[in-house]
Every structure is written in structure tokens, then in C-alpha cells.
Amino acid sequence: MRWIQSIARRIFGLFVDDGSFAVAILVWLGLAMAGVPRTAVGAQWAGAALFAGLAVILIENVLRFARRRMK
Amino acid sequence: MGTTLVASFLASLVECVEALTVVLAVGSVRGWRSTLGGAAAALGVLAGIVAVLGPMLTRIPLHGLTRIPFHMVQLVVGAMILLFGMRWLRKAILRSAGLIPLHDEVAAFAKRAAAIREVEASVAQLPRNAHSWDKIAFGAAFNVTMIEGTEVVFIVIAFGAGGAGLLLPASLGAVAALLVVAGLGFALHRPLARVPENTLKFLAGVVMCAFGTFWAGEGAGVAWPDGDLAIVWLIAAYLGVALALVPLCRANANAVLVED
Numbered sequence: 001m002r003w004i005q006s007i008a009r010r011i012f013g014l015f016v017d018d019g020s021f022a023v024a025i026l027v028w029l030g031l032a033m034a035g036v037p038r039t040a041v042g043a044q045w046a047g048a049a050l051f052a053g054l055a056v057i058l059i060e061n062v063l064r065f066a067r068r069r070m071k
Numbered sequence: 072m073g074t075t076l077v078a079s080f081l082a083s084l085v086e087c088v089e090a091l092t093v094v095l096a097v098g099s100v101r102g103w104r105s106t107l108g109g110a111a112a113a114l115g116v117l118a119g120i121v122a123v124l125g126p127m128l129t130r131i132p133l134h135g136l137t138r139i140p141f142h143m144v145q146l147v148v149g150a151m152i153l154l155f156g157m158r159w160l161r162k163a164i165l166r167s168a169g170l171i172p173l174h175d176e177v178a179a180f181a182k183r184a185a186a187i188r189e190v191e192a193s194v195a196q197l198p199r200n201a202h203s204w205d206k207i208a209f210g211a212a213f214n215v216t217m218i219e220g221t222e223v224v225f226i227v228i229a230f231g232a233g234g235a236g237l238l239l240p241a242s243l244g245a246v247a248a249l250l251v252v253a254g255l256g257f258a259l260h261r262p263l264a265r266v267p268e269n270t271l272k273f274l275a276g277v278v279m280c281a282f283g284t285f286w287a288g289e290g291a292g293v294a295w296p297d298g299d300l301a302i303v304w305l306i307a308a309y310l311g312v313a314l315a316l317v318p319l320c321r322a323n324a325n326a327v328l329v330e331d
Contacts, residue, residue, distance in 0.1 A: 014155055017161070017162070025154060029146070029287050032291045046288070058312065058316070062164050062165060063316075063320065
């Protein structure tokens with residue numbers, strides 16, 4: 001049974017390393033899901049906005065880690 | 072289809088290299104028969120899981136066996152790939168910037184071999200029949216192959232569930248990775264220390280982020296310009312952001328050091 005627990009932990013770890021990072025991604029996707037059908041912006045801008053939000057989440061998290069690591 | 076195959080190959084390659092290191096460490100200490108038996112048994116179990124889950128997944132969007140709308144499948148699969156890919160990309164950026172240590176296969180091999188020797192020493196007083204299966208070797212090899220293999224199965228399912236006909240290239244990519252790593256391990260009999268694991272994680276992370284964003288976007292109702300070609304633009308965009316982040320991270324860390 002221990003290997004099943006170990007696998008379950010590893011599977012969870014596949015998606016979540018830094019909790020706030022994972023939550024931010026899911027929240028942004030949730031906002032996209034709720035917002036895209038209601039917005040009147042062009043389709044290409046919805047895609048660009050989705051990418052931009054995810055890129056900002058990545059940039060913020062990595063730079064925050066860099067600052068925290070060196071303190 | 073080609074992108075799915077390459078993405079699945081790259082992502083699976085990293086997991087296979089990690090499994091090979093442990094299998095080699097166990098085999099070199101405890102002998103090869105039980106070690107390879109354990110790895111083969113785990114591969115058999117994993118093949119069974121793929122055989123059961125694969126056809127189920129292909130039926131969800133194609134034949135409407137469930138009431139789950141296809142855009143929800145795309146959204147969930149996209150979100151999972153995105154979480155997976157973003158995690159890899161984040162780690163690869165931090166490793167490239169020197170903020171966390173690179174994964175060292177030789178060190179991992181030595182650590183595993185030492186751990187197996189410790190277990191061996193503790194059970195040395197027990198009688199061992201040369202013809203019977205070595206439970207320690209079998210169990211250790213089964214365990215690691217099962218764990219890393221489950222991750223590969225997830226990679227295949229995640230890439231394969233995104234659209235019709237993608238499960239085959241995703242599976243072929245994973246099988247190719249397994250064959251390449253097993254072949255190299257068989258020929259070299261030592262850990263694949265020269266495999267640029269971080270570069271592979273960096274590239275696989277970029278591709279997975281692009282796929283995840285594309286599918287999650289489709290599920291959310293985004294109509295991507297240029298259709299599937301948008302994946303290529305997303306790959307380029309994520310690669311640009313990630314490459315720019317490496318020196319930015321170093322500069323940020325240095326700035327903190329100077330402030331202190």
C-alpha cells in the first residue's frame with residue numbers, strides 16, 4: 001500500500017509544487033472561463049490575454065522565488 | 072500530431088532517465104534478474120492501465136458516451152497540462168539561473184546504491200536462495216518504475232486526451248523515449264549523466280505550457296487565430312518569456328545580495 005500512497009503523492013506533486021503558483025493559474029483559468037463568453041473583444045485578444053495573464057503569473061512567481069532565495 | 076509526439080517524447084524521456092538511474096543502482100548492487108523482473112512487472116501493470124484508460128478517453132469526445140461536454144474535457148485537460156508544464160518550466164528557469172541545483176544523475180545513482188547497500192547489510196544475516204527472487208531488488212525496481220511510469224502514463228493521457236487521434240502519437244513518443252533510454256542504459260550500464268535533463272525539462276515545459284494554454288483556451292471559448300497553428304505562436308511566446316526570465320532572475324538575486 002505504501003507504493004500506492006507514494007504514487008498518489010507523486011501524482012499530486014506533478015501539478016502542485018508551489019501552492020500559490022498553482023492556485024493563481026487555476027484562478028486565472030477560472031476568470032478566463034467566466035469572462036471570455038461575456039466579453040465582446042476580438043477572439044485573438046482573448047487568447048492573447050489568456051497567455052499574458054499566465055506569463056505574468058510565471059514571471060511574478062519566479063522573480064519572487066529569486067528574491068526570497070537570496071535573502 | 073508531430074508536436075504531440077515530440078512533446079510526449081521529451082517529457083517521457085526525463086522520467087525514463089530518472090527511473091533508469093534507480094534501476095541501474097539496484098541492479099549493480101543486488102543483481103540483474105530480480106531488478107529487471109521488477110521493472111518488467113511494473114511496465115506490464117502500466118501497459119494494462121494504458122490499455123484500459125486509453126480507449127475510455129478516446130470515447131469521451133468522439134462517441135459521447137458520457138454527458139461531459141467536449142469543451143469541459145478540453146478545459147480540464149488543458150488546466151492539468153498547464154499546471155504540469157508551468158511547474159516544470161518554473162523549475163527549469165530557476166535551475167538555469169543557478170537558484171536551485173541541477174539534477175545530478177551520478178549523485179542520484181550513488182545515493183540509491185548506498186541506500187540499497189544499507190538495506191542489504193541489515194538483511195545480510197538472513198539466508199538467501201540463489202535461485203529465488205530477490206524481494207528487495209524486485210520491490211525497489213518495481214516501485215521506481217511504477218512511480219516514474221505513472222507519470223509517463225499521465226503525460227500520454229494528458230497529451231492524448233486533447234483531441235481526436237492524438238493518443239497514438241503521444242503513446243509513440245513515450246514508447247520511443249522508453250526504448251531510447253532502455254537501449255542506452257543496456258549499452259552503457261551507467262546513469263545517463265550527459266543527458267541535458269534541465270534543457271529537456273525547459274523545452275518540454277515550454278511545449279506543455281503552449282498545449283495547456285491552447286486547450287484550456289479552447290475549452291473557455293477562445294477562438295484562436297490561425298487554429299492549431301496558434302500552438303506554434305504560443306511555443307515561441309513561452310520560450311521568449313522563459314529565456315528572458317533566466318538572466319532577469321540572476322539579476323534580481325544579485326540585486327538582493329547587493330542590497331543586503
